[in-house]
Structure formats: C-alpha cells, structure tokens
Amino acid sequence: MARKKSTLAVMTKARELAQYVFDACEKSPRKYRFSLCTKLQNYALNVIEEIYLANSSKDLGIRISHQERARVNLAMTDYFANLANELNCLSIHQYEVISLRDAEAMKLLVAWMNSSKKQLEEVSSPEKASI
Numbered sequence: 001m002a003r004k005k006s007t008l009a010v011m012t013k014a015r016e017l018a019q020y021v022f023d024a025c026e027k028s029p030r031k032y033r034f035s036l037c038t039k040l041q042n043y044a045l046n047v048i049e050e051i052y053l054a055n056s057s058k059d060l061g062i063r064i065s066h067q068e069r070a071r072v073n074l075a076m077t078d079y080f081a082n083l084a085n086e087l088n089c090l091s092i093h094q095y096e097v098i099s100l101r102d103a104e105a106m107k108l109l110v111a112w113m114n115s116s117k118k119q120l121e122e123v124s125s126p127e128k129a130s131i
Contacts, residue, residue: 008055008108008112009108010051010105010108010109011048011051011055013101013104013105013108014044014048014051014070014074014105015048016101017044017047017077017102017105018044018045018047018048020097020098020101021040021041021044021077021081021098022041022044024090024094024097025037025040025041025090028084028089028090029088029089032084032089036080036083036084036087036089037084037089039080040077040080040084043073043076043077044073046069046070046073047070047074047077047105050066050069050070051066051067051109053066054066054067054070054112054116060116060119060120061120063116064113064116064117064120067109067112067116068113070109071106071109071110071113074102074105074106074109075106077098078098078102078103081095081098081102082095082099
C-alpha cells in the first residue's frame, strides 16, 4: 500500500499549536521569555519533530516510539502552558487556546498511535490476519 504524500492532520494541528505558542510567548513578560517561554516553545517544536520522524519511519516499532515521544511532548506543552498561566506569563485566554489546540492534536495523535499499534499486531501475528 503506497503512502499518501499529504500533510497529516495531526501535523497541521501541531504546527498551529506551535505557531500560537510562539505568538503568545512574544507578548509574555520579559522575565519569562528566555526561560519558561523557551521551554514551552521547545516542547511545541519537539511535537512537530517527533510527528515528522514517526511519519517518515517505515518501521512500525520506531514509528510508535516517535509517536509516544510526541504524545509526551504534547502533555508537557500543556503542563508548561498551565504553569505559564499560573505565573501570569500567559493570559487565561492564551492558555485556553493552547490547551484546546493541544487537545485537538492529542486526539489525532492517539488515533494514529492506535492505528499503528493495530498494524503492528497484524504484522506480528500473521496467522490471525489470514483467518
């Protein structure tokens, strides 16, 4: 089965999340820009990187590993956005937008992970697939 050369929906959502994180951090207080905001931006960028690496991998085990790392980075993005909001580095509105975009990306990522795990099970047990 040939892989379709289109942008994954999860990648689109991850990019939207990262773009918003960068925009929101631009307006944050200076004292947080090179610490908390940088950390938040890095987690958002790591999500994109891991999704890209997962999509590029033909090995299902490696793909699932990158997907899991993307999932952890999404969780960390949400956690650090919450912390930034508590420290008044991000407004409640900015945190809500980040949290919603994070949740959308997470939903798509988990669905993709489940699909990859199902494919791995089918490949790992060919006798079940032939029944």
